[in-house]
Amino acid sequence: MTAASHRTGHAGPSRSATVRGRALALLATAALALVAAFVVVPRTLAASASGADVGGEGGLARAFREAFVAYWSSGERGFPPDVDRLVAYWSRYHVAKGVIAALLLIVLVALGARLWRAFVRAGGLGAGRRFALAAAGVLTTTLALLSLAAVMANIQGATAPFASLLPMLPTGGSDGEVGAAIAQVRERLAAGDHTSPALDVMLGDFARYHEAMAWIAAAVAVVLVVLGVAAWKRFRRTLSADRRARRTLGSFAALSVLSSLFLIVVAVANTTTAADPRPALLAFFHGGW
Numbered sequence: 001m002t003a004a005s006h007r008t009g010h011a012g013p014s015r016s017a018t019v020r021g022r023a024l025a026l027l028a029t030a031a032l033a034l035v036a037a038f039v040v041v042p043r044t045l046a047a048s049a050s051g052a053d054v055g056g057e058g059g060l061a062r063a064f065r066e067a068f069v070a071y072w073s074s075g076e077r078g079f080p081p082d083v084d085r086l087v088a089y090w091s092r093y094h095v096a097k098g099v100i101a102a103l104l105l106i107v108l109v110a111l112g113a114r115l116w117r118a119f120v121r122a123g124g125l126g127a128g129r130r131f132a133l134a135a136a137g138v139l140t141t142t143l144a145l146l147s148l149a150a151v152m153a154n155i156q157g158a159t160a161p162f163a164s165l166l167p168m169l170p171t172g173g174s175d176g177e178v179g180a181a182i183a184q185v186r187e188r189l190a191a192g193d194h195t196s197p198a199l200d201v202m203l204g205d206f207a208r209y210h211e212a213m214a215w216i217a218a219a220v221a222v223v224l225v226v227l228g229v230a231a232w233k234r235f236r237r238t239l240s241a242d243r244r245a246r247r248t249l250g251s252f253a254a255l256s257v258l259s260s261l262f263l264i265v266v267a268v269a270n271t272t273t274a275a276d277p278r279p280a281l282l283a284f285f286h287g288g289w
Contacts, residue, residue, distance in 0.1 A: 027111040034104040042096035061168040077197035091161040098154030108144040160209035189282040211274035221263035228256030
């Protein structure tokens with residue numbers, strides 16, 4: 001082998017490692033930027049689109065409490081302008097958060113796949129490098145699961161924004177007009193009242209809120225089962241000598257199946273609540289949600 005060809009032979013792997021390192025750095029930077037955007041951007045986008053700048057979560061809670069009292073006192077089915085404005089703001093807020101969380105999930109999945117692939121191929125590296133790759137892979141996988149949960153929760157919130165605003169009410173106890181309105185809601189729910197238009201809207205949106213999560217959880221559970229089965233098949237085909245690859249594939253298969261089982265429980269619980277929302281809504285107004 002000539003000196004030139006010898007140099008070329010070593011340049012290929014080195015260049016490939018450099019490209020992989022740059023890709024990891026680029027994906028990590030994109031993930032950090034999306035985390036920052038997830039915190040900062042939705043409020044600005046929602047306020048500009050709906051014309052309602054509520055001044056943060058505290059301002060939103062105060063505005064919704066006042067608007068809720070007015071809505072409950074009105075006896076009307078349709079939302080008054082203040083409630084309508086806040087519901088539109090909250091819907092757009094969840095849409096923005098959901099889109100950013102979905103982008104973050106895509107980036108984290110790509111980053112995690114590269115990290116775990118590098119870990120599996122890290123036979124020639126020192127123990128410290130292998131540990132660093134495994135730790136980064138675990139952290140990225142955890143963040144991906146949190147991003148998935150954020151996508152699911154924000155789709156649910158965008159589907160039923162009025163029900164998603166209800167936790168901002170002081171259901172554990174409050175004085176004044178807010179407390180009086182909540183006490184009346186409790187009484188009517190406990191009595192099985194079907195004559196209040198506002199209560200009917202609350203029950204309908206509360207049911208839709210849980211129905212949305214039931215469908216979302218079921219769909220994600222199916223995807224995780226498919227991924228888990230695919231990982232298990234690859235695990236079975238992988239040679240027993242390649243212990244690192246088998247351990248990684250087996251762990252991923254187990255995590256997918258366990259996560260899918262948890263989501264099936266979530267789907268069943270939300271389906272039950274959506275079918276009969278009154279007891280759950282009453283428990284919520286007693287501070288039990």
